[in-house]
Structure formats: structure tokens, C-alpha cells
Amino acid sequence: MTGTNPKIVVISAGLGQPSTTRMLADRLAEAAKRRLRELGAGASVDTYELRGLAHQVTDAMLTGFAGPDLQTVLTAVEDADALIVVTPTFQGSYGGLFKSFMDVVDAEALIGTPVVVAATGGSARHSLVLDHALRPLFTYLQALVVPTGVFAGPGDWGDAGDGSRGLAERVDQSAGELASLLAGAGTGRRREDEFDMDTDSMLAASRP
Amino acid sequence: MQIGIFSVGDLTVDPTNGREPTEHERIKAMVTIAKKAEEVGLDVFATGEHHNPPFVAPANPTVLLAHIAAQTERLILSTSTTLITTNDPVRLAEDYAYLQHLADGRVDLMMGRGNTAPVYPWFGKDIAQGLSLAIENYHLLHKLWRETDVDWEGRFRTPLTAFTSTPRPLDDVPPFVWHGSIRSPEIAEQAAFYGDGFFANNIFWPKEHYIRLINLYRERFAHYGHGTPEQAIVGLGGQVFMRKNSQDAVDEFRPYFDNAPVYGHGPSLEDFTAQTPLTVGSPQEVIEKTLTFREFFGDYQRQLFLMDHAGLPLKTVLEQLDLLGEEVVPVLREEFAKRTPAGVPDAPTHAGLLAARDAEQKEATV
Numbered sequence A: 001m002t003g004t005n006p007k008i009v010v011i012s013a014g015l016g017q018p019s020t021t022r023m024l025a026d027r028l029a030e031a032a033k034r035r036l037r038e039l040g041a042g043a044s045v046d047t048y049e050l051r052g053l054a055h056q057v058t059d060a061m062l063t064g065f066a067g068p069d070l071q072t073v074l075t076a077v078e079d080a081d082a083l084i085v086v087t088p089t090f091q092g093s094y095g096g097l098f099k100s101f102m103d104v105v106d107a108e109a110l111i112g113t114p115v116v117v118a119a120t121g122g123s124a125r126h127s128l129v130l131d132h133a134l135r136p137l138f139t140y141l142q143a144l145v146v147p148t149g150v151f152a153g154p155g156d157w158g159d160a161g162d163g164s165r166g167l168a169e170r171v172d173q174s175a176g177e178l179a180s181l182l183a184g185a186g187t188g189r190r191r192e193d194e195f196d197m198d199t200d201s202m203l204a205a206s207r208p
Numbered sequence B: 001m002q003i004g005i006f007s008v009g010d011l012t013v014d015p016t017n018g019r020e021p022t023e024h025e026r027i028k029a030m031v032t033i034a035k036k037a038e039e040v041g042l043d044v045f046a047t048g049e050h051h052n053p054p055f056v057a058p059a060n061p062t063v064l065l066a067h068i069a070a071q072t073e074r075l076i077l078s079t080s081t082t083l084i085t086t087n088d089p090v091r092l093a094e095d096y097a098y099l100q101h102l103a104d105g106r107v108d109l110m111m112g113r114g115n116t117a118p119v120y121p122w123f124g125k126d127i128a129q130g131l132s133l134a135i136e137n138y139h140l141l142h143k144l145w146r147e148t149d150v151d152w153e154g155r156f157r158t159p160l161t162a163f164t165s166t167p168r169p170l171d172d173v174p175p176f177v178w179h180g181s182i183r184s185p186e187i188a189e190q191a192a193f194y195g196d197g198f199f200a201n202n203i204f205w206p207k208e209h210y211i212r213l214i215n216l217y218r219e220r221f222a223h224y225g226h227g228t229p230e231q232a233i234v235g236l237g238g239q240v241f242m243r244k245n246s247q248d249a250v251d252e253f254r255p256y257f258d259n260a261p262v263y264g265h266g267p268s269l270e271d272f273t274a275q276t277p278l279t280v281g282s283p284q285e286v287i288e289k290t291l292t293f294r295e296f297f298g299d300y301q302r303q304l305f306l307m308d309h310a311g312l313p314l315k316t317v318l319e320q321l322d323l324l325g326e327e328v329v330p331v332l333r334e335e336f337a338k339r340t341p342a343g344v345p346d347a348p349t350h351a352g353l354l355a356a357r358d359a360e361q362k363e364a365t366v
Helices: A020-038 A051-063 A068-079 A096-104 A129-140 A164-183 A200-204 B023-039 B061-069 B089-102 B127-144 B185-194 B207-223 B246-258 B269-275 B283-297 B314-339 B350-365
Strands: A007-012 A044-049 A082-090 A114-120 A150-152 B002-007 B044-047 B076-079 B108-112 B150-152 B160-163 B176-181 B197-200 B234-242 B279-281 B302-306
Touching: A007 A020, A007 A068, A020 A044, A020 A082, A020 A114, A020 A150, A020 A164, A044 A051, A044 A068, A051 A068, A051 A096, A082 A096, A082 A129, A082 A164, A114 A129, A114 A164, A129 A150, A150 A164, B002 B023, B002 B076, B002 B314, B023 B044, B023 B061, B023 B314, B044 B061, B044 B302, B061 B076, B061 B089, B089 B127, B127 B150, B127 B185, B176 B185, B185 B197, B185 B207, B197 B207, B197 B302, B207 B234, B207 B283, B234 B246, B234 B283, B234 B314, B246 B269, B246 B279, B269 B279, B279 B283, B283 B314
Parallel strands: A007 A044, A007 A082, A082 A114, A114 A150, B002 B044, B002 B302, B044 B076, B076 B108, B108 B176, B176 B197, B197 B234, B234 B279, B234 B302
Antiparallel strands: B150 B160
């Protein structure tokens, strides 16, 4: 357990106001808190919307450093014990703002971090965005993506005859997997353990 | 405190008129700029090393620096940076020692790994080995300047047996070396290990990033027994554009900023000046901002400004150097002198290193 009060950071990459992406993010955040409580742990949850950071994300791609608001979010992501990410699906993949944000996250920031991947989209046919776009991205970043991803299509938000209960169950299942990881020993890997200064070869050289 | 300028020799279109200087014009302009630096009383001129357009910085900086040395009297000539990764350290030992003789000791250099990935394969090197190359190559260079009849074997170049690099360094005092880094703690560590200087580029990014690197370097400098952390030799970059009136500076520089290589088409000039050391304004504003650097980084020995990039015409650059020399540098020197506590060393010079070496030898024979 990463302390009894793990820090969960939620990233919502929705562009609309209001945003179904944010709605899904909030449901996942609530479910994670509930499932951690059931396991006897608290949690601090901070949710960040990327929409207001769009300009700073672009600037950071061009300059290589983050403006103050973006830096706050990047630091939160680096310090997080777990991450919940929710993106809209555009042109069959994660949104460009979401990917641009991930591109300015330090490549080592998420080593060993449990992650819930979730997405919204205009049709249930987009649900593979979870496994074909989001999962490989976080695998590259050496994060641990929980087995259940959550995709919400239009039918999931009302009574389309089959969807609404299903979404709640998927949210709960995914959040449960995250809580369970946080309440256990996690992945056993943290970025801090892997910072290695290349001093050995210098020390091996004869003293000047 | 040494104050000077450094240049990457970029060939950039002037966004105000669409004109791009020819390579020849820009090369000659760099010589003019260096001579102007001496004329207005600056201490240092440093040139980058480049192997690709759109840059005219020399592939071998000693060519340009020797030419400038012949036309100047006091100016210290340096690099920003010399690629320690893809150059043969034997040639670096030979070429920079030769330059030392031509320039009567007015030479130091800054080692770096550069920022251009294809340079590695162009010179038959593997970029994945960048750090190892920097460490092994510098180790050999350091040795060649201090020992004769060197037997050496490493991973990256053919072994040497009974090799003596020529000419020997002037007065047997090797050029002082700075190690420049933008992001690598390993390079701060390397500088500390040898008791060399550490130069933080300090432009383009917020200061917090460089504070971490410089603090690490100071700590490790002390760890390796070269003195206290406060005695470590630190250099910083800076970037300024000045006019008598602050608003004139902002109006004139904005198109250059908005179209500049590296940060153009990104953040606003206002955001960038708030978040990085870039100062666009009056000489007084430049003085004030530069004097804050020591509060963040500790007392330091060398301040280099980037003055001639982003397509600024030569005439403008020369005007900038006049302002720097007349209005900024005298005040900075005075203020730095007032604020620097005893025990913080001056920037190393050939004369200083020679005197220190002689004193050491005298002590040894007593």
C-alpha cells in the first residue's frame, strides 16, 4: 500500500462544456473512493480537465517546458499513486489534446503506476480505442493498466434498453481493480528507485 | 565576474523583411560581432559548433577562434559547445592546445553533447552511447593535456601507445574546461569529478530546472574535494534585447521572438519572459533581472548572453552590444563585486591557473 491515503489523479480530456468525458471521469473517481473505503483506506482524488490547458500544452510541445498551470498538473501526475484517464474518441483514436498532454508528461513519470483507461465515443463501435490506443500508450510508459477499461457510448447515459446498468458495473469493476492494487503492494516499482547516476564509469577512471 | 556573449551562428530569415543572410555574410558577421565584443569591453566570446544547416557556427571552432584571436587583444575565446561525443579527443587535445599558443592563453572551452542527433551517425557514432562517449572521450582529452607518452585503451577509438599530443598546452597549463548541460545530471557529475566548471545554458527554460543541476554540481564538487560548494565554478547563459525605452524593445523584438527557432509560434513574449530568463526591455531591466540570477544559482563566475540569433540584422546586434557594454556591463561588474562574498573564486584564466600551478610547485619543493 502506498500509504493509507493514496493520491489518485484523474485526467479528463473532454472538449465540451458540459462534457460526457468529465461525467465518466467523475463516476470513476467516486467509484474508486468508494472501493478504497470498503478496503479500509481513504483516498485523495484530484481531477484535472485538459481543455483549459490546451494552449499551454501546445506551448510546452514547442518550448520543452510547461507553463505554471500545466506544470501543476504534470507534477500531480508525477506524484500520483494511481491515475484515471478519460478521453473522447476522435477519428478512431484518443483525442489530440489528450495525446499532446501525454507527450509532455515525463516518459518516466508513470513507471509502475496503476492506471484506469476510459473513453467516451459517439458509437459503441469505437470501444476498441481502449485496447488499441490507450493500453499500448500506457504500456510504453511502463504503467500498469488495470484489466477492465471503461468505454461509454451514447446509449450508456440513458435507458437505451441495454446500456446504463452495464456502465455502472464496468465503472465499479475497473475502480475495484484499481483500489485493490492500491490497497495491496502495488506493482513494486516506482520511478524513484530507478534513478541511476552514471557515476561508476567516472569513478572507475583514475583520479585527475 | 566574466561577462560575454555566445552564439550558435544560426542562419535565420529576418521576419521583418524576409531577408536571409548568405553563409558568407553570417560568417563574417560573427567575426565582426566578436571584435565588437572586445571593443565594448566584454570578456568572452564563445561560438557553437555545428555540422548542419541552418547554422554557420564552425565545425571546428578553433578555425574561427584563431582568426578572432589574431584581431583581438583581451577577449577570451571559448566554445558553446565543443562536441566531446563525436570529435576525436586526440584532435581536440591538439587543436585547442595550438589555439592556446596562438591566442597567448586567451582560450577555454565548453564541452557538450550537442542537440543534433544525426551528428552521431554522420561521424560513425551511436547516439545511444552519447553519455559513455562524453565520459570516455573527456577522460582521454584530460589525460593527453597532462601526460606525455600516454598508453591508453578505451571502447571508442583506436588504442594509443607512447603517444604525446602536440603542441603541449601553453606553459603546460591546459585550457580551462566548462561542461555545458541542459538536462543531464551525469554531466554535472562529470564537471564536479574533475573540478572543472559547469555551464548551465539557462535560456529557453525556467530557472528551477537549472537550479537542480547547479546544486547537484556544487554538492558533488565539494564531495570530490575541490572546495566548498560555494567555490564551484558556475557559468550561466542569458538572453536579452534592449532599447532605451522598454516598450520600444518589446515592439522591435516581438516579430523576431514570434518567429524564432526553438520557441517561435509558441508562448507569447510576455509569458516567455515571465517564465524564463529572457529579458526584453531597458538596460535597467536587464541589470535587475541578471542580478537576480545569483540569488537562484549562488555566486557564479561567468555570464554569457545570446545576442545575435533569430534573424536579428548585424546592425541591430552591434547596437545591442553597445548598450550591453556601455549601460549594463559596468553596473553588473560593480554590483556583482559588491555582492560576492570573500572566498568565492574568480573565473579561471590562463594567468590565474599558471600562478596557482607555480605556487603549488613552490610549496611542493619547500
